[in-house]
Amino acid sequence: MSDTLNPLESAQIQIKKACDKLGLNPAVYEFLKEPQRVIEISIPVKMDDGSLKIFKGYRSAHNHALGPSKGGVRFHPDVNIEEVKALSTWMSLKSGLLAIPYGGGKGGIAVDPSKLSERELESLSRGYIRGLYKYLGERIDIPAPDVNTNGKIMSYFIDEYIKLNGDKEDIGTFTGKPLILGGSLGRNEATGFGLIIATKYTANEIGIDLKKARIGLQGFGNVASFSLKYLNEQGAKIQYLSIRDESEECGRSALYSEEGFDYDSLQAYRDEHKTLAGYPNAKKISDDEFWSTEFDILIPAALENIITEKIAKNLNVKLIVEGANGPTTPEADEILNEKNIEVIPDILANSGGVLVSYYEWVQNQYGYYWTQEDVQEKQEKDMLKAIEGIYELKREYKTNIRQAAYMYAIKRIAEAMELRGWI
Numbered sequence: 001m002s003d004t005l006n007p008l009e010s011a012q013i014q015i016k017k018a019c020d021k022l023g024l025n026p027a028v029y030e031f032l033k034e035p036q037r038v039i040e041i042s043i044p045v046k047m048d049d050g051s052l053k054i055f056k057g058y059r060s061a062h063n064h065a066l067g068p069s070k071g072g073v074r075f076h077p078d079v080n081i082e083e084v085k086a087l088s089t090w091m092s093l094k095s096g097l098l099a100i101p102y103g104g105g106k107g108g109i110a111v112d113p114s115k116l117s118e119r120e121l122e123s124l125s126r127g128y129i130r131g132l133y134k135y136l137g138e139r140i141d142i143p144a145p146d147v148n149t150n151g152k153i154m155s156y157f158i159d160e161y162i163k164l165n166g167d168k169e170d171i172g173t174f175t176g177k178p179l180i181l182g183g184s185l186g187r188n189e190a191t192g193f194g195l196i197i198a199t200k201y202t203a204n205e206i207g208i209d210l211k212k213a214r215i216g217l218q219g220f221g222n223v224a225s226f227s228l229k230y231l232n233e234q235g236a237k238i239q240y241l242s243i244r245d246e247s248e249e250c251g252r253s254a255l256y257s258e259e260g261f262d263y264d265s266l267q268a269y270r271d272e273h274k275t276l277a278g279y280p281n282a283k284k285i286s287d288d289e290f291w292s293t294e295f296d297i298l299i300p301a302a303l304e305n306i307i308t309e310k311i312a313k314n315l316n317v318k319l320i321v322e323g324a325n326g327p328t329t330p331e332a333d334e335i336l337n338e339k340n341i342e343v344i345p346d347i348l349a350n351s352g353g354v355l356v357s358y359y360e361w362v363q364n365q366y367g368y369y370w371t372q373e374d375v376q377e378k379q380e381k382d383m384l385k386a387i388e389g390i391y392e393l394k395r396e397y398k399t400n401i402r403q404a405a406y407m408y409a410i411k412r413i414a415e416a417m418e419l420r421g422w423i
Ligand SMILES: NC(=O)C1=CN([C@@H]2O[C@H](COP(=O)(O)OP(=O)(O)OC[C@H]3O[C@@H](n4cnc5c(N)ncnc54)[C@H](O)[C@@H]3O)[C@@H](O)[C@H]2O)C=CC1
Pocket: 145, 146, 147, 148, 149, 191, 218, 219, 220, 221, 222, 223, 224, 242, 243, 244, 245, 252, 301, 302, 303, 304, 323, 324, 325, 326, 350, 351, 353, 354
């Protein structure tokens, strides 16, 4: 389903449109169109069979006008420098719109982690940090989990980093850590929880009743699974689930359940069978059928460039909530606009993850930890502040949510760059 435009070009087009609409000094776009620092490393790993394999790793720090770079690290075979640059750009915008003191960062390794043993994965994770530690730090650049990385990988990262950093326990250098190593309650759930805050608000604005809505969800990883859980808590039913995993029976397909999917049963089934293919009480449908179903709400929560021109033309949907980063290509976005499909853009819809990462970093500085209720209450308040600000701008400039969110974020970054004398 990949498109011709790379994600960095998509990000640049979106930023340019927002800068123009705000009538900003052209220097703002010149600064924001490329990251300030991009590092590429080679990571040697002794494989279990005795051979040596070299993996490519990347880290991009997009813009530090508002603070240290912040963003996840992805382990995926398709990771490349352009993707990492784009993802770091979107991270600057997320921090900008949430008013948290960070710039954007993102990293990754081109690898299929499912093909590695646990020892190889640990060696690769430690090698990534050995290649990059001089450019990381609580006040420099702060990684976190993303696709195919998790608390366990953060534990390897932090352990290697502390060793190389003169045994200084700067645990705030990484977020998304396990609780015992200074993680925050609510971080695992944060992206899905935040996605539902934005969805509830917008559904209310455009008159969709969550309890009656027909909802399609793509993916069942961190973001998608917690989105499903919190939608269920709102009384919403998710009947359509597009999945993909490595098992031969599954490949890329979709499931339909008349009574709606339940978070606990899906997790339990996947833990036991390592795949969702064959999940009982659900009918297998084709991926094409999934993408042409009439939905009130569609949530792509897997990877970028999923909603292409071709898919957009066939979509019969009222609201798209971008759980993933960059799931819609710019050409497809034009079509969605023409079809008056509302879109809650990635930089808003999935910004709950970095918001709670920020809370984790704050808790690490204080050495004092909050309850999950504290975290989620604060998350809801901070996200609603951003959502309301974005809606205000949307009304003022008579534009859509994506553009208003970009404008809202860029205004803050531009102001910081100007005060620092960069532009
Ligand atoms: N984890 C987090 O806190 C945040 C993640 N994101 C973004 O959300 C997206 C998903 O990330 P995670 O849930 O963390 O990753 P994950 O690795 O936990 O899950 C990704 C899921 O997508 C599925 N998938 C991949 N391609 C698919 C396809 N073509 N059709 C259906 N399913 C497919 C995989 O099987 C897996 O279940 C990424 O774009 C990531 O950058 C954004 C903000 C925060």
